[in-house]
Amino acid sequence: MIQIVQQAQGFSERTAIRSYGQNYSYQTLLEKSEQIALHLLNGRADLNEARIAFIVNPSFEYVAVQWAIWRAGGIAVPLCVSHPYASIKYVIEDTRAESVIYEKAFQDLVAPIAVDFQTSLIDLDEIGITVGLLPDVHRDRRAMILYTSGTTGQPKGVVTTHKNIETQISSLVEAWEWNQDDQILNLLPLHHVHGIINVLSCALWSGACCEFLPKFDAGTVFDIFLGGRINVFMAVPTIFYKLIAYWQELPVEEQVRITEGLRKFRLMVSGSAALPVSTLEKWQEVSGHVLLERYGMTEIGMAISNPYRGVRKPGHIGMALAGVQVRLADEEDKEVKGEAGEIQVKGDNVFLEYWNKEEATKSSFTNDGWFKTGDIAVVEDGYYKILGRNSVDIIKSGGYKISALEIEEVLRTNEAIKDCAVIGIPDAEWGEIIGAVIVPSEGKAFPDNLKAWLLDRLPKYKIPRSYIALDELPRNAMGKVTKKELLPLFQES
Numbered sequence: 240m241i242q243i244v245q246q247a248q249g250f251s252e253r254t255a256i257r258s259y260g261q262n263y264s265y266q267t268l269l270e271k272s273e274q275i276a277l278h279l280l281n282g283r284a285d286l287n288e289a290r291i292a293f294i295v296n297p298s299f300e301y302v303a304v305q306w307a308i309w310r311a312g313g314i315a316v317p318l319c320v321s322h323p324y325a326s327i328k329y330v331i332e333d334t335r336a337e338s339v340i341y342e343k344a345f346q347d348l349v350a351p352i353a354v355d356f357q358t359s360l361i362d363l364d365e366i367g368i369t370v371g372l373l374p375d376v377h378r379d380r381r382a383m384i385l386y387t388s389g390t391t392g393q394p395k396g397v398v399t400t401h402k403n404i405e406t407q408i409s410s411l412v413e414a415w416e417w418n419q420d421d422q423i424l425n426l427l428p429l430h431h432v433h434g435i436i437n438v439l440s441c442a443l444w445s446g447a448c449c450e451f452l453p454k455f456d457a458g459t460v461f462d463i464f465l466g467g468r469i470n471v472f473m474a475v476p477t478i479f480y481k482l483i484a485y486w487q488e489l490p491v492e493e494q495v496r497i498t499e500g501l502r503k504f505r506l507m508v509s510g511s512a513a514l515p516v517s518t519l520e521k522w523q524e525v526s527g528h529v530l531l532e533r534y535g536m537t538e539i540g541m542a543i544s545n546p547y548r549g550v551r552k553p554g555h556i557g558m559a560l561a562g563v564q565v566r567l568a569d570e571e572d573k574e575v576k577g578e579a580g581e582i583q584v585k586g587d588n589v590f591l592e593y594w595n596k597e598e599a600t601k602s603s604f605t606n607d608g609w610f611k612t613g614d615i616a617v618v619e620d621g622y623y624k625i626l627g628r629n630s631v632d633i634i635k636s637g638g639y640k641i642s643a644l645e646i647e648e649v650l651r652t653n654e655a656i657k658d659c660a661v662i663g664i665p666d667a668e669w670g671e672i673i674g675a676v677i678v679p680s681e682g683k684a685f686p687d688n689l690k691a692w693l694l695d696r697l698p699k700y701k702i703p704r705s706y707i708a709l710d711e712l713p714r715n716a717m718g719k720v721t722k723k724e725l726l727p728l729f730q731e732s
């Protein structure tokens with residue numbers, strides 16, 4: 240049986256989820272997920288890795304659907320609740336999903352799927368009681384596909400098995416000493432590993448409680464913290480930046496009240512993007528905690544972490560987690576010691592494959608089986624420190640990974656745009672913000688309403704925030720755009 244589900248049987252009356260002000264026990268989660276699983280099976284013995292996509296806001300129902308897909312032997316494909324139809328359609332097409340389970344709020348958004356594909360739509364509210372047996376799902380089977388941007392234009396589906404997921408969860412539970420009295424606030428999107436694995440699944444693995452806040456809002460977060468239930472918090476650096484900015488505007492007595500409340504927390508973690516030392520220091524002033532910074536990736540879960548007990552080194556991501564092999568390698572994939580190199584990772588935590596992309600899967604591993612992250616680091620006094628990435632085409636904004644090439648491909652389909660180049664501009668709040676240099680088509684002005692046009696085609700967080708128009712792009716002798724020359728243009732403007 241799937242281990243997280245099996246363990247839940249031992250926590251039956253404890254609260255697993257708190258959402259929209261209501262508590263749900265592990266027993267209720269087991270019952271609801273069984274009911275949905277039997278509905279999906281509809282008399283079949285096993286879904287046999289059929290892809291089941293779902294679009295449900297962060298809530299008890301989200302978790303029940305995710306577990307149901309696993310328990311019925313399917314592959315769970317969570318869809319982002321803020322994506323436009325174009326992005327949703329891409330995932331349905333790529334996975335060839337058998338069905339999409341939707342919450343009522345998304346009925347209109349998903350309706351065209353039934354016309355465009357042979358995919359059935361399942362209204363979560365319409366799922367009734369069915370009787371039957373659930374299959375025994377082996378841990379080597381595929382469990383989940385999460386979409387991630389890379390150095391190729393379109394996002395790739397990262398396939399993890401139950402074994403990968405179990406390994407990713409259990410290494411964090413051990414390292415950060417999760418226990419059943421923990422209560423964590425989950426305000427992260429649930430189509431990425433940070434929200435799904437580090438927060439939700441680690442809590443449920445441990446018999447702890449995961450409380451959802453579907454939309455980030457600094458004031459609401461502090462109100463919940465002052466409620467006194469929550470003792471573990473994990474977020475991306477942008478969220479800590481926003482919380483600090485909010486706190487700084489409060490009257491002193493409010494600040495003191497919040498600081499006293501936060502001191503009682505057991506653990507606070509930052510990840511998904513580099514944590515600026517200034518943010519770490521200010522958050523220490525706000526909360527009394529030295530944030531625990533860790534490093535991970537959709538393809539590997541978490542790999543490197545500062546210690547739970549012991550020195551958390553600002554500006555560093557820590558050491559390899561137990562069970563995860565980490566090395567630094569040069570451009571020929573030879574291990575390097577004492578100098579900068581690419582972080583490469585091996586272990587049961589590492590994903591199985593990119594969905595339907597054999598070539599891309601092969602080229603992301605070395606000949607001897609190490610996964611190539613593309614992140615460059617050094618080791619200082621035993622702690623890894625990230626120096627940058629080996630591609631200018633990957634942007635991290637608000638903790639989201641964004642492909643410059645994907646945005647460029649979309650921009651080039653606008654008839655008013657002849658050429659373009661997209662880059663990341665360093666930013667204290669967002670890590671990077673997206674900048675686009677546009678060369679308008681012959682005789683055309685800079686396109687009107689570009690933002691609205693893009694919003695139909697790309698998720699909001701992939702929309703450039705800053706634009707510059709040029710007559711032509713700078714190129715080297717080989718004709719390749721020299722993106723490094725573009726950054727100063729944004730900094731000057």
Ligand code: MLC
Nearest residue numbers: 427431432433455477511535536537636637638639669700
């Ligand atoms: C939104 N805005 C941005 C932006 N996103 N501006 C610049 N860059 C961006 N990326 C703008 C919006 O257009 C809007 O402006 C305003 O900011 C508020 O938008 P919003 O969508 O309401 O933002 P908000 O809800 O505040 O979201 C911010 C956030 C969110 C930090 C909560 O970005 C978030 O949830 N990030 C987490 C992503 C994540 O989980 N990553 C993990 C990947 S897994 P206007 O003008 O339109 O009002 C991974 C592996 C690992 O990385 O190691 O964990």
Ligand code: AMP
Nearest residue numbers: 510511512513533534535536537625640
């Ligand atoms: P994603 O593909 O969305 O899972 O993002 C993974 C990427 O996030 C990694 O390859 C890193 O570039 C980045 N990342 C995650 N954690 C950290 C961190 N603590 N410091 C710097 N970068 C990080």
